[in-house]
Each structure stands twice: as structure tokens, then as C-alpha cells.
Amino acid sequence: MNKPEFSVAQLRREVDGRPTAATIDYMLAQNHEARLAAVQKAVDFACNELEQHKHKKQGLGEDALTLELCSMLKMAGFQAVHDKDVGGHCDISIEGKDMFLWLAEAKKHSSYSWLDKGFQQLATRYSTGVKGQDHGDVLVYCYAADAKTKIQKWRGELESRNSDVKTEDSCSNPLQFFSKHIHPSSGLDFHVRHKAIALYWNPKDK
Template sequence: MTLSTVLALHDGTALAAALRYTLAQTHDARLEAVRTVIDHACSELEVNSHLKKDLSEDQLTIEICQYMRGLGFEPRHDEQAGGHCDILVRGKNMFMWVAEAKWHTSYSWLDQGFQQLATRYSTGVPGQDQGEVIIYCRNRDALAMLSKWREELSNRNAAVETADDESGNPLAFWSTHKHEKTGLDYRVRHKVVTLHHEPADKNKAACDSRDE
């Protein structure tokens, strides 16, 4: 069985993304693979939101790192790179990708995370010029929250431009600004992880029991 056959058989899975990361010869290919695996890890959190919704930022982020580690990545949590990064992935040819993960408690808290990523942890040099803000969200309407965050991000950071996610994911968007260290464009994906869990069946059962 050839490698291309293996990739084709597992296309659309985290395993295929991990294999593509290992084989990647360009920074763009590494970035796509990292983001794909992050999406799969976040999906696992969302599927089990009833068990994850009360975890801390660190606990959720460590679960993402453990998921990635199981696929052969070497993500580092709380790694020193201008400060304590939430998730840092290093690769060949000086590749480095950094993510800051925040519970959505306020938009100022999210902006603090963005500032940490943009001005503290990232270098902005080629191969290290993209990052991610991961937003853990308990809100009922994550899309409305993300839309408001996009507006707040622009209002609080005049030099930042935003754009829809290139893959068509409505629960993510991109921002671009000139990195203060290099003067090169620095791109950030802002992704929401939907962890709201308030099942109506339990509320209805409680009401029905009171009616008896």
C-alpha cells in the first residue's frame, strides 16, 4: 500500500492531517495540518461539552495538547516564548505556531489574549507569522458572540483587518495586521469552541414532576 493510498483512505481525519504535517515541505502545508488537527481536537471537546463545560482554560487546553500528542505532534503548553504560551508547536525549518486560548468571559479578556499572542508570544518572522485565538464559549449563540468579538477586535485595534474564514467555517474568522517586530503581515485565526450545555429534557422533566 502506497503512502498516497493511506492518505486517501484516511482523508478528512486527524490522522491524515498528522501524516501530512510529518511530510510537509512548506510552512503553508504545516499550518494547514496544524489547524486541521486543532479543529478535530476542538470537535472532541464540543461533542463532550456536558463533561467539559466547567473545566478551566488550562484543563481544556491541556486536553487539546494531549489529543495532538497522540497523533505524533509535540505541542507545548505553558512554554516560554516571550511569555507562557498556551499552545506552541515547533517544526522543521524554524516553523513555529502559537495559540492563545481563552474562556469568553468578556471581550476585554479576549482582547488581552489577542494582544498576548500578537505582541508577546509571536515573532512575526517567516514560518512564524500565523497564530490562533481559541475561544471557549458557554453562550447559547456562539455565532452571535463571535460576530460581536470580530466587531470589538476591529474597534479596539484600528490597524487590524478581518476576513471570513477561507474554508467557509462560520464559527471562525481571520485577522491580519502588521507585526510590530518585523513589519510583515501577521495572520490570526479566531475560532470558537461551542461548550454550551443546557439540555431542555432535564428542565422539562423537572417541570413535569412539579405538575404531578
């Protein structure tokens, strides 16, 4: 029996909208922009897995949740590592071709000073800010209700605590926003996606 043959374009159409699409995009990426887009897509799928099963995640701490994210990213073909020594012990790092490096700090929403600590760790401790290593995520685990309001308040806090940081809306997801500032080491723009992961669970059917 002959095996079906697919062109790359046909394969992309077959997996469009599925987690596999992020894997293929990353494997075939020819530049840092494409690698970044694939990583962010994969992270979105992994975070949504946590959200879909939030009833089983209640009470889990930052490390446990982050390890789950890393495991999902590894299974998807990304070189994801938890607590790797990259200028310190970064929550999530993904390395790729041509010295590509994406980093993330994951924090449970408890106080805005705690979230700012995660941002400062990412922006001033772990990252290099050089080309191909100038993007990262702050992932916010929201066990409290109304993740949208929480991420909006964090945006205001981020700007008030860091006068050099500029933010902008996300066109694709109201539970995230983007920030940009000059990296203190490289002098280049450093970009951060701030993403809320909605884990509040309080069913009213009983």
C-alpha cells in the same frame, strides 16, 4: 502473510477526513504553508472532541481545557506544549521543521477585553512574526449560548479596539474568522485565526 503496501497517495485517500490525515500531512509537509494547514486541521479535530463531549467539560477552566487540547495534539504526533516560555508563557505552541512555530492563546469567553488581552499576548508578546512563525490562533471557549453571535461580536470588537487589524470571513467555518496586521517586531504580515469552541450545554429533555 504479506503486509499490505500503500503508496503515499493511497494512504492519504484511506485517512482522508480523519484525524490521522492531519498527522500524515504534517509529517510529509515540505513547506510552512502545508505545515500550517495540517496544524489547523488537527486543532479543528481536537476542538471538536471538546464539543462532542461538552457535557463532561462544564465548569472546566481555561488551563484544563487547553491541557486537553495539547494532549490530543501530542498524541497525534505534533510537538505541542502548554505554557512554554516563548516570549512569555504561551498557551499552546507547536514547533516543526525549518524553524516552524505556531502559537495559540485560549480564552474563556467572559468579556471582550479579556479576548483582546489574549490577542495582544499572541500578537505582541509571544510571537516573532518572522517567516514560518507568522500564524496563530485565538481559541475562544464559549460556555454561553450561540457561539456564532459571540464570535461575530468579537470580530467587531477586535476591529474597533485595533485600527490596524483587518478581518475576513472563513469560507469553511462560520464559527471562525481571520485577521491580519503588521507585526510590530518583524514588520511582516501576521495572521490570526479566531475560532469559537461551542461548549454550551443545557438539555431540555428533563
